[in-house]
Amino acid sequence: MAFVQQSSPHAHSARPTSRVMLWVLIAALPGLLAQTLFFGWGNLINVVFCIAVAIASEAALLKLRKKPVAFFIKDNTAAVTGLLLGLSLPQFAPWWVSAVAVISAIVVAKQLYGGLGSNPFNPAMVGYALVLVSFPVAMTTNWAEPAMLWDGAPGFGETLATIASGQQTAVDGWAMATPLDEYKHKITTHTAAEVLNHPTFGEGVAKGWEWVNAAFLAGGLLLIGLRIITWHIPAGFLGGLIVMSLAFGNNADLYAPLSLHLLAGGTMLGAFFIATDPVSAATSHQGKLIYGAGIGILIYLIRTWGNYPDAVAFSVLLMNFAVPFIDHYTPPRTYGHHKARRGVPGSQG
């Protein structure tokens, strides 16, 4: 009888990529739940639609590239890209905005670069940035007014009809500027107290948003606990943002306060779910800290002095550019060596 010939190791842990991605999907559920509770059905509809479009476009491209379709679809990575876009896009974003974002993410940012593992940029953020610069109106006027699902939020049917209608701007009275947007534009002419009177801020930091961010934080901690992500990128991300805010933004009458930076907008979703995309992030622990810190710092810079109220997508993409550079200079020190071997073969340091 012929024995199986195999190179060691002969044992393998049972956590394939598909399961890793499934855990990411599961860990995002509290955030999605919070979004639905506080902002209505929009995000849920977007998530389902985006995942469907993501899987369809992934399958189409795999077929075009003559790759085994089922084998790659089963890794759940396209679903995660769809999920992230569904969570980040405005609740009432017309369907074609979501579709353009997802298709450009999967087709251009992922498959045209060689598919899973070969994309230098975070696909979801490429899609998001593309629609953000291409459809500024649709991307800024469709954020749902914070209203409890059972108390004033538009119903499921109405929301679905709005999204499906393809209208550039949502029904009047449903949508509202996001807290970051509101603060950024009002603070130049008003005091902090006046700005915070706006209903979008509510009683706490930012009505609804604070809970959504808390839920994503909880999901992120679950991912760290499951060792699916390490703490380095979120820590760098939040650390960079906090340091910048404390250093430059301590006057609430001039700049958005730290609490708003952390709990409004896409901060926690970005820190735990988007920036941690392993394919486009830095490799070593030190590199991950630098990479995360770079994103946090850029977010503060763009939110405060740039043109956009939120800046996760641009910051992530900019730091994606820097990843090869960061990796180059941050290899870990190997056991038995005095110091890390930086750079390329032949170079010093």
Place this chain on the structure above:
Amino acid sequence: MTQLWDFSGGIHPPEHKDISTARPIRNAGVPDYLVLPLQQHIGDPAEAIVEVGERVLKGQKLADVKTGMGVPVHAPTSGVIESIADFPVPHPSGMADRCITLKPDGEDQWCQRNPVKDYRSLERYQVLHIIRDAGISGMGGAGFPTNIKLRPPRDRKVSTLILNGAECEPYITADDMTMREKADEVVAGLKIMAWILRPERCVIGIEDNKPEAIAALRKATEGTQTEIAVVPTKYPSGGEKQLIQILTGMEVPSGGIPADIGVMCQNIGTAVAVAQAVLEGTPLISRVVTITGEAVREPGNFEALIGTPIEHLLEQAGVNQDAVSRLVLGGPMMGYTLTTEAVPVVKTTNCVIAATAAELPAPPPEQPCIRCGQCAEACPMELLPQQLFWHAKATEFEKAEHLNLFDCIECGACSYVCPSSIPLVQYYRFAKGEIRAQQAEQLKADRARERFEARQARLEREQQEKELRRKERAKAAADAAAKKQAEAEKAADEGEAVDERAAKSALVEQALARKKAKAEASQPPAASAQPAPSAPPAEQKPDIEALEKQLSQAQSKLDTMQGMLDDAKAQQADNVEKLERAVAKNHDRVQRAEEALSEARDKLAAGSTESQPTH
């Protein structure tokens, strides 16, 4: 309580150790035939010192290493040498190698043994000699000759002696069972090694999943200075470098050996073998082997004679032939698959896993790397496995080497955790192999170039010498011609002044002079040719001295290099290859010097015989 450190990375694979610890160590008995490979460890193979058909006694030396690094091989039982031929040996490639086959006669008759009651009354080198003569090589890893390891270079004082009882690989329990059942022998062996090395500290490191072994050793070491360090179960804590880090907090320098930081690790089985060799005079003729896996009905540990076919052990453990899908020699993390169960137990064989298909299933197909970094989290050497993988895959070996590829211990932790089930270790082995092949190729090319350049230089030198000789000859000829002409002119000048008679005699004289000149002209070349052969000997006399000096210098250099190489081999240093190259080079140099010397001597001899007749 011993202070412990942690090593980075590591994994917790299912242990599967209880499968084989339920039964005590069983004696595997004497099989129908024994196959004793002449090479059972790194270093040089032994040479058979017995003849086919010869009857040998149990414990009798069958083969020994005369030159180079190695230890002898002994007869595990009495019997007749059946053949000395190639048989399949335990090797990842499934290759065959030279083996002595012994047909046991069933009498199990011992040869003369010389137990040493009080080894402390001997000199240390004598005890080391006993250990060597007992054929002991490390029974855990690569099987390094123990006597050489126990004699570190003078400047490397071993202050910490570690006995590695971690046995971190899943399934394997040979050391565990040995510690449980032979704790006294383990400690006795450790004491002998400690007596040889005189360390300040003796530690036995054991993973906390072996409470019985810990208890047994605690009892056996009661009242001694030996520490029992219970280390947390984490693969690969039993890796030499990792265990040293856990127990001392120090790291073995890259490319160095533990002795560089004053540490030495020895294996549990080796300690038992040392105790038996010294105290009982028993050579290493058996060892404990774990036979486990779901395809055997009665898994457990066996005291097996070296040379026992694996087949025999599997039968004793009640193998279900049809259920075996994979036969792994060693553990599931670092072991290799066998092509046949006919291979024998050797000194380094610790475990055989007869696994069913469900137990060790084929890995799922490889997916693209998503750079998740799980591998880097698991790597105990703090490497960047995924970067190494990219570089190995792209055959950018220089970059892989730059990222310390050669520090990889191939523990398999990265492959184990890889969610894309990429056979990472296989990629690293490939890259290492390619780099080694390139280096060998480079070395060969360098040598060829050296040889070619030496030949070119010699040809040029010969050409120049020839040219010189030719010039000298031409000069001599020219001189002679000039002289002849001058004389003729002189004669002509004289002839003008005298009468016809005088002119006549002048003519005669002229003719005579011509004749003389001719004679002279023919003479000078001989005269000038003469110094040519005779001159070199005159010059070569000091030359020979110089050559002799050169030769002796080269010889002494070679000797020191050889010494360094032996030391390096003794320490398993990474520069062994480099030193081997240097030795080979020096060897060439000595040879060249010898050749040059003998050539010069020949020339001298030839020169003197040639020049004799002309005188």
